[in-house]
Amino acid sequence: MSTPPGGADSEVGAVRTYVHSHSAAFLGELAEWLRIPSVSAQPEHADDVRRGADWLAGKLRDTGFPVVEIWDTPGAPAVFAHWPAEDPAAPTVLVYGHHDVQPAALADGWHSEPFAPEIRDGKLYARGAADDKGQVFFHTLGLRAHLATTGRSAPAVHLKLLVEGEEESGSPHFRALVEDRADRLAADTVVISDTGMWDETTPTVCTGMRGLAECELVLHGPEQDIHSGSFGGAVPNPATALARVVAALHDEEGRVTVPGFYDGITPLTEYERRLFAELPFDEEDWLRTAKSRATAGESGHTTLERVWARPTAEVNGIGGGYQGEGSKTIIPSSAFVKLSFRLVEGQEPERIEQAVRDWALARVPEGLRAEISFAASTRPCLTPLSHPALQSVVRSMEKAFGRPVRFTREGGSGPAADLRDVLGAPVLFLGVSVPSDGWHAPDEKVELDLLLKGAEASAHLWQDLADHWSEAH
Structure with missing residues (x-):
């Protein structure tokens, strides 16, 4: 991990100093969670999935959340937490993630036991390190940094978390859960941290999923x-x-x-097409990743446009x-x-x-x-680039990374639209995982530097949303 630059005389420096000084304890706790083989797709791990939910609930209580509950479903349990702001007029933000993971075994090609976390060359290897336990858990460190550096006793926003346990099994009961608990989950905006960035040196914010x-x-x-x-x-x-x-x-x-x-x-605007074109996209390298020899698809559109926006x-x-x-x-x-x-x-x-x-x-x-x-369908989801809440995510990422943030979309699908449609709230994406992290693959890992930057971005986000929320209305 790199040494945090800057001093505590600035907001950015203070958050960075806090995050790095508490990183060892944070990573130790994350390693505990990663040791739990919470594989939702395998019935023999049902007890482990519940154990993983219980573990997270305990850590959220330790973080300071006054309300933490386990919500049972016909499948795996979800974890809900709520920490009200001191200001009743503050916006309400719901953070979504998942605590279940994909199956993994040493025989699949791992270089270390998938449920025995191991740090090598600044990378944490374990199933769930990036997808999604690491990216759920960085919010606990970010929230503590937010409170410590602002002197607050509660977040600047009414903060809620919903961490489901069946995402890796297709979220079969998620929509019903959100509908049944819509009053408890009511929010002004949703932050999803089950996503990532373009690469290690190009911070990006996702704006939509198909x-x-x-x-x-x-x-x-x-x-x-x-x-x-x-x-x-x-x-x-x-x-x-x-x-x-x-x-x-x-x-x-x-x-x-x-x-x-x-x-x-909703067609791509010329501005969005220019933003996609500015990304450092290497088509030959992309084809190697796709194990393919040529691109194909709808004429008149680039590869990224075809995958993200068509x-x-x-x-x-x-x-x-x-x-x-x-x-x-x-x-x-x-x-x-x-x-x-x-x-x-x-x-x-x-x-x-x-x-x-x-x-x-x-x-x-x-x-x-x-x-x-x-089969059951999933709705598409898109947040306009001009949305003020999205700009809060961008500013928070730029503070953490110290460089301009670019925009991407996801070609895949997820529960984002369910949250948007049921709760009537715009969806924002805040993730720091990169393609080399190997989601669902052997040797899944997360870059420790990026994980801590995710915590920094989380720390900045709550104050920024509170400060700029009026612009969104």
Whole structure:
């Protein structure tokens, strides 16, 4: 870790000095949490997930939160905490994260035990170090720094935390939890720290995530596989028909052909396109990370624009008929395809699902029976660059990093839109993880310098939001 520059005679210097002087204790406590294998996807770790929730609840009480509760769900528990500000007129901020982690084992390719945290070369290696325990826990250090350097006995904002235990299992009960507890979770804005930055030297703030709709289309033909010599060319083949549907999903420009698919989307402004273009993006390096040899997609857009700000349709799996060695001359009785649609602001999952359903079924030839089913969807989420609360995050990050902050988006999907839609609050992203941290991969790690800068940014954010909240209204 680097030595904190500056002195305690300034806000930035005081926060930095506090964070670094308390970093050893902070990292020791984080290591305790990381030793708990809170893998929500594996039933044998259900007790560990609860133990991890209990551990966090205890540390939040130690931090000073007067209200800390474990909220049970039909799955894993969530942790809720609330610390009211002294000023009743202060804004209310809800911080979201998750305490569950992905499965991990030494045999997967780890160089150290995934649940035995180890520091090497300024990096903390453990499952959950970056995703998401490290980024949840830096808020405790940041809050203590905020209180210590401002002389406050309570945060400058009404501060709430919601840390769920099923994010790595798809958050199946999260929306219902938020709806059921909406009165307790009511907030003016939401801060999500389950995200990251562009790289180690380029601090960035994410402004949005794409939504997701998924479906499976199954075409049924003959009641059983039949002889292709006796019946081929005379009855409809479900695999052939399915291939035609899939082939028609995109036009020659890479655009999705489903009618109305692009209706109402929020397009990138020229300013946003310039901001994306200014990022130090190396397409060849990106392709190596993607294990691919060429880029593809909607024409007229860069790779970053395609991944962050344009809707997509992808074939996730396709099958039907004989799959073994050699040949088997049949007409298969059925064929299937699994599709996913990443959505951007302005696209409603329900409307997209109906459009896809109508489009696909209209292409099924007579004599075949079609079944199409959709999984639970996720809405897209976008916060305008001009939003005053977003500018508070930017200023706080710039104080922590000492350099200008740039903007990104996430191509993936998450619970951000659920929080925004249910609570009616804008969503902000504050994360310091970098791509090399290896989320979900062997040797997941977090850069210690960046983790402490996350704590610094958190310390600055609460006062900045309190000072500038009136600008957001």
